[in-house]
Amino acid sequence: MPADRLRVDVEGRPLELSNLDKVLYPAVGFTKGEVIDYYTRVSPVLLPHLRDRPVTRIRFPNGVDDKSFFEKNKPAATPDWVRVETLPAPGSTKGRDTLDYVVADDLPTLVWLANLAALELHTPQWRVGTHPDLMVVDLDPGPPAGLAECCPVAVLMRDRLALDGVEAYPKTSGKKGMQLCCPIAGTQSAEEVSAYARRIAQELEQAHPKLVLSRMAKNLRPGKIFIDWSQNNAAKTTVAPYSLRAERVPSVSTPLTWDEVEAGGRGRRPAVRPFTAAEVLDRVEEHGDLLAPLLDGGPELPGGS
Known part of the structure; x- marks a missing residue:
């Protein structure tokens, strides 16, 4: 050999x-x-x-x-x-x-x-032979906004989803953005999940037009956080939790605590940032799997689009 x-x-x-x-x-x-x-x-x-x-x-x-x-x-x-x-x-x-x-x-x-x-x-947000059991909301910052600016939008999204009984769990993308992962019942189509995510994104844009964007037009994105509801399309995939990313350093799509996100939204330390492979292994040792609740299922989403 x-x-x-x-x-x-x-x-x-x-x-x-x-x-x-x-x-x-x-x-x-x-x-x-x-x-x-x-x-x-x-x-x-x-x-x-x-x-x-x-x-x-x-x-x-x-x-x-x-x-x-x-x-x-x-x-x-x-x-x-x-x-x-x-x-x-x-x-x-x-x-x-x-x-x-x-x-x-x-x-x-x-x-x-x-x-x-x-x-x-x-x-994808679905498992083999099933409807989606996850809804993913991708928070994509338009420069000069970055991961820190995603934090207050993540909190706004979390609180709005909670009104419908939907729990959201944050993770970094491993690059410049953040994703909220929400366990759902697995009884609705990808189209229904996308329609719900789009409606909530539009609500937040109307309430916070200087901060939030729900439309895909790139010329509107500078300085705002685009809530990409289309991530729930059946053909789309999302980087898996704990996956490496192809950045300059071996950064990882890292589960976060809400305390970290809330502190990041207030500009406090420790700032939310991309974490490396070694740091993530330390975090798992400390926290376990912060996204374990995703594996337990969730509610059916309210209807309407």
């Missing part, structure tokens, strides 16, 4: 890891071996959020400073023990009716994907 390859057994599954010393985040020297180590260590809290969800990968075979590619279909030479589901492919850029999606239900699959330099893991 070549010196840059290592055979391992992961929960009874044989894997051949390669190029573990290859640097995937050049600015900080973070290697593929460290990517695999991170995903292995964070797997107890990550895997429940991936379970039964087809995973879209963004792969960076030569690191974050080089070319990347989206991958929805199973890659060549996928091991026969990897779970694959043939599912409709709404919005396929190649015009395909179905794709063979990988579902990362277990640690061997997660390690296999990390070894393919699948740095980013994105999932």
